[in-house]
Amino acid sequence: MTPAVNAAKRAKVAFGLHSYEHDPKAPSYGLEAAQALNLPVERVFKTLLALVDGAPVVAMVPVAHQLDLKCLARAHGGKKAQMCPADKAQRLTGYVLGGISPLGQKKRLPLYLDSSAAEQAEIFMSAGRRGLEIAMAPRDLLALTGGKMVALVRD
Template identity: 70%
Template sequence: MTPAVKAAEKGGVRFRLHEYQHDPQAESYGLEAAERLSLPADRVFKTLLADVDGRTQVAMVPVDRSLDLKALARAAGGKKAVMADGALAERLTGYVLGGISPLGQKKRLPLWLDASADRHETLYMSAGRRGLEIEMAPADLLALTGGRLAPLARQ
């Protein structure tokens, strides 16, 4: 089991795991997950790390959208946000790119979930490795991570 699955179990929330065969040639890990699991892309969320005024933040947006860095900076009470380096993201979370989960990260970081998640009964996100997604209610994700909702996504 991954640290993400262990965190969900320890948190006592309802969740379901969904596994698929990951294609190493896939151009987008998140879109691949949506396609392989026959899900609308707006229900599958990617986990991104960004630096807001020197503080690393976790941001989650639907896989068919981009993170609006200005919106993240506003939500986090900062002035400027830039995407975190991939190697730093892996080091801070303990996960590889394409498998970064918001759950069970090595270092707990502030988490921001795009407000569109609130429209769904459940959402899907990486369970800590490529080819494994975890499904849970947005409220449960926020409770487990101490995260907050904010409008973060753009086309």
């Protein structure tokens, strides 16, 4: 299993694992997961790494939305946010792009979950590899990661 799944098991939280056949040509990993698992896009969240004033942070937003970097910077108490370069994101988390999970990362980074997750009993996110999603209650994700729920997308 992946470090993400092992972290959820160790924490003894309720979760579900859902796998699908990943298509390497898929233009969006998150949208591919939603479609392959026949899920509404509001329930599937992508895990993004950004740098706020140079410090790495994790942001999770629904797959059909874009992260608002100004909202993320404000939530973290910073001035400027930018997306983390792919190679650095992979090095920091220990996961490949499209498989970055908020759970079981090499180093625990500050995590911000979009407030739309509060509307869902359970959200889906990468379980640490392409083609594998883990589902759990947003409150459990926040408890496991020490994360905060904030508005991260513009309506």
